[in-house]
Amino acid sequence: MPHVSVDLDVCEDHAQCVFAAPTVFRMNDDDRLEYDAEYDEDLRFDVQAAADSCPVQAIKLLD
Numbered sequence: 109m110p111h112v113s114v115d116l117d118v119c120e121d122h123a124q125c126v127f128a129a130p131t132v133f134r135m136n137d138d139d140r141l142e143y144d145a146e147y148d149e150d151l152r153f154d155v156q157a158a159a160d161s162c163p164v165q166a167i168k169l170l171d
């Protein structure tokens with residue numbers, strides 16, 4: 109399974125990634141980002157779109 113990493117020290121909780129890939133990224137009850145580090149291969153396009161949409165480039169795709 110492919111992996112994704114988010115630098116939570118850089119993340120500003122804008123949630124664009126949540127809109128792009130809602131099955132991988134979500135906001136918790138404190139409005140902070142949570143995500144699944146492992147995601148299904150079928151979601152690679154959505155996770156790439158999430159990374160592209162992040163205004164602070166906090167999301168890195170790992171294989």
Ligand code: SF4
Nearest residue numbers: 119120122123125162
């Ligand atoms: S789009 Fe970027 S800054 Fe916004 S919640 Fe996602 S990782 Fe954080």
